[in-house]
Amino acid sequence: MSGSAVLLQFLNGLSGASALFLVAAGLSLIFGVTRIVNFAHGSLYMLGMYLAVWLSARIGFWASVPLAAALVAAGGAAVEMLLLRRIYKAPELFQLLATFAVVLLVKDLALWAWGPEDTLGPRAPGFAGAVEIAGRAFPQYDLLLIGLGPLVFLLLYLLLTKTRWGILVRAATQDREMVGALGVNQKLLFTAVFMLGAGLAGLGGALVIPREPASLEIDLAVVSDAFVVVVVGGLGSIPGAFLAALLIGEIKAFCIGLGYSKITLAVEFIVMAVVLVLRPWGLLGRPQAAMRGPAALEAPLDPPSGRAVAALLALFAGLAAIPAFTTGYTLVLLTDVLVFALFAASLHFMMGPGGMASFGHAAYFGLGAYGAGVLLLRLAAPMELALALAPLFALAGALVFGWFCVRLSGVYLAMLTLAFAQIAWSIAFQWDAVTGGSNGLIGVWPAAWLASKTAFYYAALLVCAAALALLWRLVFSPFGYALRASRDSALRAEAIGIPVRAVQWAAFCVAGLFAGLAGALFAFSKGSISPETLSVPRSVEGLVMVLLGGVQTLTGPVWGAALFTWLEDSVSRGFEYWRAAIGGVILLLVLAFPRGVAGFVRERIAR
Amino acid sequence: MLEVSGLNAGYGRAQVLFDIALEARRGEVVALLGRNGAGKSTTLKAIMGLVPPLSGEVRFEGTRIDGREPHEIARLGLGYVPEDRRIFTDLTVAENLAVGRQPARADAPQWSTEHLLALFPALSRMLDRSGGRMSGGEQQMLCIARTLAGNPKAILLDEPSEGLAPLVVEQMAGVILELKRAGVTVLLAEQSARFTGRVADRGYTLEKGELLPA
Structure with missing residues (x-):
């Protein structure tokens, strides 16, 4: 030059x-x-x-x-x-x-x-x-x-x-x-x-x-x-x-x-x-003082009651019975709902109990999806193995990105997660030899025994239900308590011997791993992967689902995912201005239910 | 001047104040005594509209002010000096005073900047210093001066002697007496009965969110 x-x-x-x-x-x-x-x-x-x-x-x-x-x-x-x-x-x-x-x-x-x-x-x-x-x-x-x-x-x-x-x-x-x-x-x-x-x-x-x-x-x-x-x-x-x-x-x-x-x-x-x-607060910024005003104290989460567990089991049974009535598009839609419920729940795990908001959770969803695709197409692994190993790609990403992210908090943390997601996206977008670049990967189909809609639906239902149960169990494990203690008062948690950063890092990795599992399922359900899988709008969709459901509720993300997926599907078909319609619905929900849908229902029941 | 009756307030589900009733007449210095956590600060915040009262009435010069926005209450002529000072640390002393400045009113003592600097001579030497680079005592003086810049008829003073050196506490007592002389009504929250004994006309005692019978 x-x-x-x-x-x-x-x-x-x-x-x-x-x-x-x-x-x-x-x-x-x-x-x-x-x-x-x-x-x-x-x-x-x-x-x-x-x-x-x-x-x-x-x-x-x-x-x-x-x-x-x-x-x-x-x-x-x-x-x-x-x-x-x-x-x-x-x-x-x-x-x-x-x-x-x-x-x-x-x-x-x-x-x-x-x-x-x-x-x-x-x-x-x-x-x-x-x-x-x-x-x-x-x-x-x-x-x-x-x-x-x-x-x-x-x-x-x-x-x-x-x-x-x-x-x-x-x-x-x-x-x-x-x-x-x-x-x-x-x-x-x-x-x-x-x-x-x-x-x-x-x-x-x-x-x-x-x-x-x-x-x-x-x-x-x-x-x-x-x-x-x-x-x-x-x-x-x-x-x-x-x-x-x-x-x-x-x-x-x-x-x-x-x-x-x-x-x-x-x-x-x-x-x-x-x-x-x-310089975690930027070149010329200052360390953020704690926000003024009444602190938003979160009520502790109650472990699911016997009734709630029974209701969830009934829901599971109901979902398992659905293929008996329909085998058409409903199953495809429900598979999407399941996958996104897992994705949203993994994001919720770090946002709710973890107190770490992520603007870039799609990175781990996408890493899981691309992991599955690369294992299947480039390394010729069998589909079952690809599905099992793909979340490890997301875990690897979360290990690296999370190490940086847990050093920050609040908006800065969220921005850094966005940055990493953007990096992951641009790699996927440009590494033609491995990820297929802007075209993505095609032909990521499940094994023959899972090829029918019904079979794949059952697989998704089993995997997602098991993963959700595990995630929820984690919230009430000693690790979950340590995580929530770190969120509520990092200083006090440190003082009683909780290694706050390590706990948060671990939670970041758990969230990444489960998002990766959701991503892998998503790849096999669609048969193709495009860079949009890990783009910013996908991350925002995850946030929307969690917030719609309510951050401080356990099952909220599932309802949020169901509502959002259904809304997007019903509005986006044949309506040119579907974005505005979704935006309008989000606005109505935000104004009407500032605690999320599940939070709203819970308040109603508590009354 | 200031009348509170049947005031209940709290944060979220935790109620802190129970049925508080008190009064400060024009020109009085009234003490609100109580130990840590008794509800003194919450009482002042509830009067100021910073903590929305659950029920009860707050009147300022006969006008209901409960449920109003803090800025409306301040503009009626009720000043607030918070316990933790809340100086704008990125702003200079002069800028801090500018934030508090409100138009003069006919029926209240007026505090021009010269007047304020005469009351707090230490501030006049550091008008261009940023609020973050001041000692605790200097910040406390700035905090009172900032509220007085709004030319209030009455002020709520939250523990002005807390954490200050004995010499500065002395000065604070002098300032409060000066305010009384000027005709500003003062509601003073304090832990130290020795301090209030020197400056207050009378007092109330709070315990666990309730007023003890006088």
Whole structure:
């Protein structure tokens, strides 16, 4: 690489960093004050892109940018007032679920308004050409972006340090309850912060349309980039977000420039993992103080009563009898339900009793699925052996990833799990020789004696029921008690001799192992594996199932999985806007049952 | 000024306060005595709306304030100084005061920044220092000053002498007497009867969430 090429890549990195900073700054502000991890932030960015493209055809590019940002800000305010305001007191992950529902709604809104095709924006009038830098052409517009990032940073910095409003925002980031007790209306402050954050995302989106087409896939891509930037920089730190955006922007630009485009997908997540392990609170962040406000004390789980066990056995018997009545599509659907019930239960094991939320549980599901496929197709192992050994692939992954993850807690831990899932995904996506790359693996069929729908259904029922029973038994074993003690008070648990990290690591591995088993079953039930098996949406699906069912209930994940799988299946058939429908249902459920479906039923029974 | 009657409150399923009734008249310094865990802090938090009362009435200047948001209660002129100070450690002293600042009101003593710095001379030397780099005593002074910046008619003071050096405790007593002189009504939660004996006009005693008969 010559000197001028290096310079050009450097400039490329800077211009990429600017848009990244705008999104990340908004995300960081919103998280700092409201403590909500806004999954929909990428959707606001996407909305900014589409609106700017649409508006610039009517009122010109330069007028469309501020207008699109303002519209997105107004949309953000509406989301905050209509939705988030009702759930600030709900558990953290519920808020996440609600914002994910917004992701689905916005995606379908964009699909409905602008169609499925990628839409190109206009060149920016006055900045359409290129300038010569060190003998090479460089787009003028990119130079403009390079200047805009630091400008917005400066304005934000002044806003936060020199105005009373900014001082209130910083105070609320630390202790919002105290700010309220001093006479500040938090509701207004939260709405204003959300509006500002949304506006920044919209502005970021509107500004990139001369460089990139607006597409429906950009939302999750951007939000995971923004997560990385915010976490690397330190949650709630605007200078941190700026620094991290520069770092990530440059690293990405150089990876592409040097021809390592294959690792670009994973490289930012590798950076994040390294930063989080070395400085768990990010480059410029601070160790998170314990959250203020009434602590969410979880009532201890009761061991299942005799009646509950009898009910579960009856359910098992009922499920075993189903093939006598139907052999059609219902069995396929029920097999899916069983597999996802196990997947959700494994995630629940680390989230509920373990207290460790994972945004990347699909990694272990996918490792199990690919493990099965690779054993069967590449190593010619018999199907039964492949099914038995595949979970070990997931276990291996959990051993490695978990070692890093248990060093963190809360949102940081969740982000690191997301990072590892993304790494696993990009390996599966690109390692053509083994995983089949983007095509995945096909022909992963079960052995002949399990080939019929009915036989495979019985196999899945037996394996899942046994695995679930084992998982639930673990919760009430000494190991389960140690795990719950570590969740409730790590310090006290250490003091009575529980090796907290080791216990959590073990729980992480157990969760991974069982997710891998679910993944292997899934592979054989479908006959094929695609990289989507371990993608972010799959991880989110798992979260949705657990949260729908209720985190602090034992059987919740099973009901959540059943409800979600059934919903997805019935809505996605023949309805173009199924995502919006699912999003709407999630929103209704979140607003109506903030303790999950099983929690709701339990409360009703207790009354 | 401040009347509480039949107040029950708690956290989740655990009820902490049982049928509390107390009163602070205009310009009085009233002590709320009790040992650790007796419910002093919870009483103040329930009055302030930080812990929603289960039942009972709280009136401030005749207006019902139970069930209102903390910021509404603060804006009516009731200030709150928490036990654990809760200084904004990332903000400077001047910024901490700015967060507490509310418009002056005609019927309450006014505390301009100069006035506050005269009351707490130590703060005037560290206006640009961040709240995290102050001693406990300095933080306690800042915490009271921050609440006074809202120009309150009455304040709820939660254990202002806790964990402070004897000299600073002395200063705190002086500050409370100064507040009384200015006409601010004070409800003071304390463990130390020796301290309240010096500053309070009268007092209540809490035990296990109930008031002992006077």
